[in-house]
Amino acid sequence: MQTTTDGQSSDTNSDPFRSSRSHTNQGDDTQREHSIGGATTSGRSNQQDQTKIKSMREDAVTASPALNTKPECRYGTKCRQQSDQTHCERFQHPAKTASPGATATADASNMKEECRYGSNCRYLSDPTHCDRFQHPTKTSLLGSTAHPSDQLSNKNLDTSSSSHSHTIHDDDMQKAYSIGGAIALERLSQQDQTTIKTMRDDAVIVVPGTYDHIDRVLAKLNIKFTVVEQHELINYPFRTYQTVYINCASKFPKEAAYRLREFVEKGLHIITTDWALRNVLQVAFSDFVKHNGQSTRDEVVGIEVVDPNHSFVSGFVLAAKHAQPQWWLETASHPIEIVNKEQVKVLIRSQALYDKYQSDAVIVTFDCGRGNVTHMISHFYLQRSETPNARHKMPAQQYAQDIKASDNITKLISKDGQNLNYAQIQSSSTSAQFIYNLVSNRLNSTKQSTS
Structure with missing residues (x-):
């Protein structure tokens, strides 16, 4: 591989x-x-x-x-x-x-x-x-x-405005993910932390794409994974305890998409982002979701939890208590149209997304046979955040105080995050929390079965 x-x-x-x-x-x-x-x-x-x-x-x-x-x-x-x-x-x-x-x-x-x-x-x-x-x-x-x-002032691409201060430095977001990951890890139980540390090397499969980079985030979070290329999926020996993370890509083999559907029905879980909606889900799971035909701009939108009791979004309510988390969308991200409204659950929504593109779904999930599919319109690796209000402009330490983070987190921010703001840490920690939740829930549900 x-x-x-x-x-x-x-x-x-x-x-x-x-x-x-x-x-x-x-x-x-x-x-x-x-x-x-x-x-x-x-x-x-x-x-x-x-x-x-x-x-x-x-x-x-x-x-x-x-x-x-x-x-x-x-x-x-x-x-x-x-x-x-x-x-x-x-x-x-x-x-x-x-x-x-x-x-x-x-x-x-x-x-x-x-x-x-x-x-x-x-x-x-x-x-x-x-x-x-x-x-x-x-x-x-x-x-x-x-x-x-x-300058970052192209009005046609809406990359700056008087009310939004961009925080787009990649090195800043790398630091933000290191700190955000530490915050998210603290939210897990000791049992979940131990489960992640002792997980199988192949429990998480990453399929590289063109645009998203889940591998970067997983590495920051110290989550083990195995890389399988798109063309290898056609013959890869899947196990039903595995979860396949499919990065956003400009194209994807249809044969691989159909094969994923076959194994999801047997118990496989897949997580997809952005263009995988059209290249994977609309190909093999069109009875559940599809692209609504519109395309987003390069923008950051506020997000809110729809079902706070769902295990995938555990911790999000506390994170959003004082300010709405801001998640980045790549240009021409695909808004989600829900085909099967009875089975597809919206976990996270955005009013701004609905106002512009007539679809508010940011993260959706649905069971298919014995397996599950979770899709997010954004990327796992959030390249930047924005500061739409005064609290988002506050230093990262304020976010640590708002969520009552440990002294270790406060010291970590003092050491590595002095130049980071509230919005950056909030975005990275909620993104990291979502990934930790996905991984720990999956590992606990399968108990690392070899079926």
């Missing part, structure tokens, strides 16, 4: 315009056009665009270059697929005119998309990122004023 992803069987959900993905996650996808890591804004094309492109492809246009009858690519010179031969055979792009004396290197550089973070980009040392995005040269920076794209 490999620990990095390979190209998989494609599905209709692949989208080359989830632009913020291009900042990290080297080699996650065969298209290798976008990834996640520390990026914060995105530009997935909408569903209408995808339908239009799909329709053009299905019409089998075989235009002669001489007649110039190929349809024009709607993204023109800014198209990120100009290096894709199949795409260029179907769509026409404006010809590039080289400036006098321009070198081949300069031409190649001009074909790159300009990095919207400019000289402030954190990935200037990442060769994969720099192969795809153009940055200002050191010479051009001398005496030049800051370009608007260097």
Whole structure:
């Protein structure tokens, strides 16, 4: 089994315009056009665009270059697929005119998309990122004023506003998850903590994706897991005591989705995020849930617990007593449409999500045969948080006081979290709590059976 992803069987959900993905996650996808890591804004094309492109492809246009009858690519010179031969055979792009004396290197550089973070980009040392995005040269920076794209102020992507202070630094969220994980672990009983420490190596299976990174969170929480690639799922020897965590990805083998359904009915549990709604659940569990056809923006929404007595969300009520937790949504995340309203339970909802996209479900769960499926519209790895009110702007220590955390947590925040705010710790600790709850409940219910 490999620990990095390979190209998989494609599905209709692949989208080359989830632009913020291009900042990290080297080699996650065969298209290798976008990834996640520390990026914060995105530009997935909408569903209408995808339908239009799909329709053009299905019409089998075989235009002669001489007649110039190929349809024009709607993204023109800014198209990120100009290096894709199949795409260029179907769509026409404006010809590039080289400036006098321009070198081949300069031409190649001009074909790159300009990095919207400019000289402030954190990935200037990442060769994969720099192969795809153009940055200002050191010479051009001398005496030049800051370009608007260097700032996190693109109004079209709603990445800043006067009432919301973004906390988007990846290193901050890494620290937040370390502290949030410690807070969440304290909420577990000693028995649950021991169960997690002694769990099987293969009790948790992680299927790598393109955009979410549950493996990062599990590592921070010291939860053991085994990595199984998408294509390996088709023949993987599942055990019914296992839980499979499926990261958000641009595509997923349909055969693997159908096989997961088969084993869920026998007792397997699966946890999915974001685009897995369309690539996995809508394929093999369409009698329960599906994508409602809309797409979110890159945004942070307040969440609230629907069923406080459900074991999966234990601890959330206390966490939200003084301020509503804020969870991040990736651009073009898929809102959930519940097909089977009798069997599908909404565990966490968001009023803001409903107001914008006519679906309030953030986390849903349902039994299928002897197994269970849990899906969340967001990612396990929350890249950032926001501070919509005064309490969210308070230091992390205030959150520790609000939930009556132990002295050990207070000392940990004093040592490692002095620069973190309330919202960051609240977001990371509730995300970590959800994962701990999932794992401990599953381990206790199966008693590590080898059935």
